[in-house]
Amino acid sequence: MRCLLLVILASGFCVPAAGDPVTDEDVKLALIYKITRFVTWPSADNDRGAPFRFCLAEKTIFELAQDRLTGRQIRDRDIEVRLLPDDSVDLSAYCDVFYMARLKKDRVNQYLAAASGQPVLTVSDAPDFAKNGGMIGLSTRSQKVGIRINVAAYESADLVVSSQLLELADLIDDRRSRRK
């Protein structure tokens, strides 16, 4: 009812009031889910129909993601939430998206190094993630979740990100705009 009222008032947003606590992690999972719609993987043609592999490296966030994402689809592909068995797995063979949440900083850096150049969308809420080479960084500032995108990082992995998403995020190392 409130949403309807706000839409009529032309704000277009339906914002649950703070009386209903929405956790930052739920918002982040929903954001990643939406963000993947704006990303194209190099193997897109071959992947049609295959499960969309969503990877995590920590057990408790894996359980939360399973709870929230199982049964949903990204581009008509069923989402398969996976927990990385160990650090030595071949990321590009195992994952389409790798969400590095609830991990210590040095592990995040290790994974970033392993994922470098691979067609795996790397996302994390670790501090300075996009600055350190991660593709998509999610950060909480003033109680809202913001998106930071490192253009060089995803371009070097042959991923393509729609400009619609780029407009909504803070960009780091936007070679594209420098080229212009």
Place this chain on the structure above:
Amino acid sequence: MEYTIRPFRRVNAVFAGSVLSLLFAGPAMADTTNDLFELSIEELVSLQVTSVSRKAEPLADATSAVFVITRDDIERHGIRSIPDALRLAPGLNVAQIDANKWAIGSRGLSGRYANKLLVLMDGRLLYTPAFSGVFWDVQDTLIEEIERIEVIRGPGAVAWGTNAVNGVINIITRSSQDANGGAVLAGLDPAGGDFVAARYESRFSDEMTYRSFVKYQSANGNQLPDGSDSDDDWSLLRASFRVDRELDNKTLKLTVEGYTGEMGSTQVSYSPTPPYSAISDSDADVSGAFVLGQWSVNHNENSHTSGQAYIDYTDRDSYLYSEKRTTYSLDLQHHRSTGRHELVMGGWLRFNRYDLGGSGVIQLLQEIDGDNVISAFIQDDISLVKDRLSLTVGLKLENNELSPDDLEVMPTVRLLWKPVHDHALWAAITRAVRTPSIVDLSAQVQDIVPALPPGDPLNPSPVPARVGSIGNPLFESETNLALELGARGQLSSDLSYDVALFTMEHDDVRSFSPQNIVCIPSGVSYIFDPSCVLTAESALAVYQFTNINESTISGAEATLDWMAARNLRFRGSLSYVNEDAREQPLTLPVSGTYPEWQFSMRSEWSPTEHIDVGALVRYVDEVNFLNIDDYWQANLHLRWRSDENWVLSMGVRNLLDDATVEYASELGDIPKTAIERTAFLNLRYSF
């Protein structure tokens, strides 16, 4: 954001954020997150989020009557003191005696000198061994620093130790790991205390963050029932510094804090001239400081060890009573899960050193300058049927120098059963102990209360009847055996409940038995020579602390939590306590200090993204023993948050009455003070 697994000792209540509606991660929460996936990216990035700390164990699995007061609760109701925050929990009786004194208890047996609640802040004991109670006036922090307050009603003896007879209150402050800059705060609140404060939080390095704050607060007094001033004004200055370090699987925390101030107080005591009652100034100078270090190591996902050490100094100086005390404490805990068992074990060493003094009115018969406490505990949580039935068995042993027994034994057996998804039943039998305090053992107190004039119905003698008490070196620990039952669950997607029933046998209850009546100044005992009163100025009745009374206390607490809309929530609770005290003839009564019924209803509403409204209505039944009438009380609070840096809040406390007498000191030593209605305004600027 990463959180370390919390030590098991706190596991019975390990939660922040909106508790009951998240209990079973059930339908209420799912509705919200399903909606999230319908939103567009623009909508998602404009949502207000709260960080909910990871639960190490769901609150739904607690085998005691637990409630967690969250930072959100505290902010929505404009709370600015810890006792006020405790009013947000069901089943506690929080009564304000005057501007700086409180009577806080649970399940019967409350009072200014109530001694059956164990109160801690970040694991640091807040009660004084002098009378086993808490001086609430100095238990304070910058309210913004409180992350949550865990309230456990009922005996929490195994994990927490002696004194946790009727409950445990653990105040937990925030880590500095958000490192999100600084803030200046100020508030106008004549009755609760005007204040100014500043805090700053930042990062030393990737792993190390710190925060510091300074706060000065000062309050005017209230009024006596006749309208005159009650001289209970006070002021307190506090400064604190804390460092948090997280590296690999280890966390380290260090806090240094100090305070100094003055607490105004008047004392009603004996006067040698009619009407034998005098009001005198008994202001206290208070100061203190502590250093607290905590560490924890996660060995692997199934085990971790944690520990803490602190040195805590308090100094309280008034003409009537002075105490300088230093407590040294060390505690260690290990948690391990193997197969069906979750084991916690640990131990505690505590050394108290003190210097107690007083006027002629309070004296120690024996020199007691310190005591040592050593304790150990073990608890096993056994999963009998996975996710359905579990049994907990625990034992704590404590050796406390003040107690005549070599060893206090505190066992517990608890059961948790989840017959269906969304509902849980629990039961517990626990033995708890309250060890003797210094006052119980050796204080001689005289004339701290007025005398009964001759001609008073209770004083048949021709001279004023004075009162004194004397400690008992053979005073024993008070013991308590409690049986508790509880149920909690989700009635529908937005309605949840939590019910607890209890019955407790208190034995060896402290009481005062008449020892002697002495004619002053001759010193002759009235019992042997009644004619001594004919030439006496006064007669002094001496009571000795003794353990001969017993009482059975039973009752129930019920809470309902209703999420009426996504931005509107109601929580109501009702509690009932029945005391059946079996007192030996001639002993002074100790029961009747607790209201039979209490009711509270609170509501949190967020009409817009920037505005929050909090309301609290309470009913407290009369307290017969102290001649306090029953009362209704209402508080209202409104908070406005700007998009960036400003928060403005205003409210009214005690909306319904000009001034209310909520409680009185059970000794009758403090004039009955009426707590005034007050309006307050708070401002916060973050940078």
